[in-house]
Amino acid sequence: MIDLLCLPCAGASATMYMRWRRLVPSWLSLVPIELPGRGARSDEAFATDFDALVGQISREIMGGRHRQGARPYALFGHSMGGLLSYGVAQRLRLLGAPLPRYLFVSGSPAPSRRDAKRFTDKVGDEALIADLRAHGGTPEEVFENPELLRITLDTLAADYRVCASYSHRALPPLPVPVHACGGRDDDISVDDLLAWGDATSAGFSLEWFTGGHFFIRQHERSLLQGVAAQLARTNETRLVHDAV
Template structure:
């Protein structure tokens, strides 16, 4: 069996780290899924949201200092992809160990984010419309006023994190970078392809899947198979095969 690898996973906007709990039983045993919870949701529901990108990255690096060492990789979907990249950048800036790989999903590259993405996203009606457009939200949530209120508050806070993000021309990272994207997502392909400039001769891949923004749920088995395949070969081993996923 390959050497154990910790896969630290960051959630998308409006979500909790629980979105990754299924992966613990679907991925090979040598991959330890470590969902990173953000303030204001899930097990941290009583905490205030952190609505500044740099402050949130700094907080996560401090809270998970022990996990951000050794044999680990970072994964994030949508906003989580941006946070994963930010964590890797901060680790390098502070002289700390870098991940074995950075895996990002459903996100434009940091340098090519759409400046109009969060325009007029400042009320419940707009947020609900955006949730329905993106898909991936169970209809039962819309029918529950309490759950909907919690989700909208979380989504609004996370959108402020994304809206306030500023790319300051950070140098490419010396780690392998692997991108997953949905063909029917509304992110223009060139914005996704621009991730290739974020790694420095360390290996880059881009896997496209059928589906929209939440292709990672629509085609979970294929995404997880690609994820295992893209992890460093010195860790995964060329002969390692992902079990069938129902």
């Protein structure tokens, strides 16, 4: 059994991954990670600093791994979740904690290609609503429901502060393979995704899907089939290595 820990995109909660649980094989346990300020953690304050949030997630993962024993795991993150997954993997490495078997990043520029200036004009409801519509991942029902829209905008504003606070530092490549996924119609460039190869010393692959930033909604099944295939190959390699 392998756990797939999934980190959400900006403005979202763990619920964005809930439906995936019925799309993965029985040996893969999908674990959506809830961030402070949303869902079951709505009574907590939003995080607004990248390093502080990475530290909190890392401590919670280490606590969860301790309770569950030495079961292997992988990290998956879409958009902001991809950057958080990278930050968590690096933090866990520095802490000497068990590392994920794999890092899966979706719709997320490589850490070295992040542009903090992208968030300088994303202030105020009007700008945030325009950005939500531009990315096309928000159901129309949210825009039509004042309460849901308020929650979404408050969450998005906090998450954009997290993204804007990220400052790239040249760290050693992770000894963890990285698989990146991108949408052909997204505004994230090929070079932004290929640069993920510099973040790993254990192998890099890139997969393209039709669609924009939220191509994962259109291609849930095929994306998860690819994730499972990568993890299965990694697990088989480890079994052979251990046998030798």
